[in-house]
Amino acid sequence: MTACRYDSGGGRMKYVTEYRDAARAQALAATIRAEAAPGGAYAFMEFCGGHTHAISRYGIEDLLPPDIRMIHGPGCPVCVLPVGRIDAAIALARNPRVTLCTYADLMRVPASRGNSLQKAKAAGADIRMVYSTLDALRIAAAEPAREVVFFAIGFETTTPPTAIAVQRAARDGLANFSVFCNHVLTPVAMRAILATDAADSVHLDGFVGPAHVSTVIGTEPYRAVAAEFRKPVVVAGFEPLDVMQAVLLLVRQVNEGRCEVENQYIRAVTEAGNLRAQAAVAEVFDLRDRFEWRGLGWVPHSALRLRSEFSRFDAEIRFALETPSASDNPACECAAILRGKKRPAECRLFGTACTPETPMGSCMVSSEGACAATWSYGRFRQPARLAS
Amino acid sequence: MCLAIPALVTEKLPDDMARVSLEGVSKIISLALVDDVAVGDYVILHVGYALTRLDAAEAERTLALLDEAIAAHDGVPV
C-alpha cells in the first residue's frame, strides 16, 4: 500500500538494512557467476511484483551474469484485475447510496472508455481511499445511512484482512457493510502459466516464489506445482540479498537436476504458514468456479468469493453486480507481459503514450507492475544504491 | 500491494490491537491474524495487520548461510 512502502529512506532499519548490504551483494554476485554453468542459460520467473520492484530498483539484473534471465510474473494484484471488474466497481460507486472504500493503488487503474475510480470520484462518486479493512468498518459504523462497500483485491497476503473485516461485520451486526471480492490464488496462477500451450508460453527453469503470500499459505502449496511441472521454487524475501540468494539456490537446483521447494525467507515463512489467517480465510471464503485474469484469461478455481453463510456481505449479490468482460486498450501489451512473453520495452506505448503519469494499462500504475518498475528504474539504469 | 514492512511492537492494546513503531513513527495495527505476539517482537505489517512474527534466529541464520555461500568462492577468480 502507498503508506506502507518498504523504503527506509536511508536510515538503518532492523531486518531490512542488512539485506541491502552492497558488499555482500557484490560477493554474492561473484558466487552466482562462479556457480552458473558457462554457456548454460537460466530463465527464472519472479512471480511477485514485489520482487520485480526490488530487481529493477536495485539493478539486480546488472549484477547477475548475462546467462541468467529474470522474467516478470503476474504477481501484481492491480495488474491482473480485468477491466470489467474495475468497470463494475465504478458502476457501484455511482450508486448514490454507496460509499466505495478502496486501497489507493486502484484509484488510477484505467477502466473502459478512459475512465478510472479517480475520475469517477472527481465526478462526484463517493469513493474513499482506506489503508486497512478496519478503516472501511469504521466508516460503515459511523455512517449507518450509507452502503459501505469494500473493494477487495489481492493475493493470499491481502485476503486474511478482508476475512477479518467480514467476521467483525457479522459479529457487530453491521448491516450496511459489504465486500466486492476479487481475491485471487497464487499457486493456481503458477500452474496456469506452466500449463499454457507451448506456443503461448515462456520457457522457465524455476520460480522465485512469493514472500508475503507465503507467510500466509506457507511453502507446502508449491510442492505439487514443483513436482508436477518439474520446476524448482525458492520462496524469497523482498530485499535485494533475498532475491540474489534465491537465484543462487535456483541455479544450484538446476545444475543438480533438482525440482524442490526451498525457503530462503525463513525469518518470516514456515512450511505450514499462518494457520490463524488460513482459518479466517476458510471460514469466510470459498472457491469460485472460474475467474478472469488480465493476461491469463479465465482460470478455473483461481479466485475466492464469500461463502453462502456470509452472502449478505457479498456486494455482487447485494447489488446484483454484473461484471462483463471488457477489453484492454488493444495496443497495451500487459497481457503478454503478465505471462512473461514480452518485456515492457517491447510495448509500442511504453514511455511514449504510456507513463506512470498517463498510464494506458495497469502494469504502469502499480509500482510493482513490470512497466512501472522498468520505467522508474530500468529506463535510466540508475538503480537505488545498496546500503554499505 | 504485497509489500509489507517489519514493525516493532511497543504496546499491546485491547481488541487484538497493538501500537508499533516504524523507525520511530508510531502506528496502531491489528494483531487479529497472529498468535503470541509480545512487546519487543518484530512483525511483518501489511495493510494495517501483522501477518507474521519475524524470527530473529532465522534472520541471523539467513545471513550466516549467505556468508557461507560467499566464503566458499572467496578468492576464486570470476
Ligand code: SF4
Ligand atoms: S507500457 Fe503501458 S500500454 Fe504498454 S504494456 Fe505497459 S501498461 Fe500496457
